[in-house]
Amino acid sequence: MLLDGKKTAAEILNEIGVSVLELTKSGKKKPHLAAVLVGDDPPSEMYVRAKIKACAKVGFDSTFIKLPNTISEEELLNKIDELNNNNDIDGFIVQLPLPDHITKSTITLAINPAKDVDGFHPENIGKMTLGLPGLRPATPAGILELLKRNNISTEGKHCVVMGRSNIVGMPMSILLAQKASPGNCTTTICHSKTKNIVKYTRSADILIVAIGKREFITRDMVKPDTIIIDVGIHRKPANTEKGYILTGDVAFDEVSSKVDQITPVPGGVGPLTIASLLLNTLKARTKKF
Ligand code: GUN
DSSP states (O other): OBOOHHHHHHHHHHHHHHHHHHHHHTTOOOOEEEEEEESOOHHHHHHHHHHHHHHHHHTOEEEEEEEOTTOOHHHHHHHHHHHHHOTTOOEEEEOSOOOTTSOHHHHHHHSOGGGBTTOOSHHHHHHHHHTOSSOOOHHHHHHHHHHHHTTOOOTTOEEEEEOOOTTTHHHHHHHHHSSSSSOOOEEEEEOTTOSSHHHHHTTOSEEEEOSOOTTOBOGGGSOTTOEEEEOOOEEEEOSSSSSEEEEOSBOHHHHTTTSSEEOOSSSSHHHHHHHHHHHHHHHHHHOOO
16 A cells, blocks of 8 residues: 555645644744755755745745855855844755765754754754654654554554664654654664664564665565655656656565555655655744644
């Protein structure tokens, strides 16, 4: 069965739209999201444009800031400072990856945690880890919404998270292990140094794949009653108008007919990340967590 991220994301966007109407009806300012893109990597630009488009859909103000690949770290930090101090901007993101001459952690640390709607700042990661209110990393928070809104119980389940990135795998594993709902999972993290990875993928009740390897998970690696969340997104050369099709970290065609539920790519985690980002922006605007 298809686990429809797009549908769940649309529900969330509708709810956000209602909240925006309530804000504006009572004479309050709409949420305003800014997105910074450095360079012109086509997939990154596509993602940022999708985020800006979603803002229009829910009635947010948005600002798209495109900076050249040659910008120095100092210039980017100046731009961040400007956004931190601009009272009209409630939240902003700096799209990753960044060019090699810019240190990601320096940029993450420079963002005001109260405006960090990606939820990447150490203050927000710390609050998440301790279960305190704060802005949660957008993709893991979106996956929790997907599980909750589709009545997928997680308590006591074995959840295997593949990948230990700061933006998906690491926070996802922490959130799922927490005493919360969704949560209360027995959680395993697998990564590039894990031995006998199939032993873990085959024992997963819920398998969250965020390793950035196209169609890595194959039919023989999963058990039939598993639920799969595919975080990967790749361009696979194909005879189409664009010259490619989008695929995930899971070989969808062979795996989907075997397992209980699976998110597609596209139409799975991508729209949830966007919905979750907008939810964080609404929270940053209203200070309600
Ligand atoms: N690159 C890939 N995913 C993300 C994300 O969620 N936020 C940002 N800022 N960059 C990304």
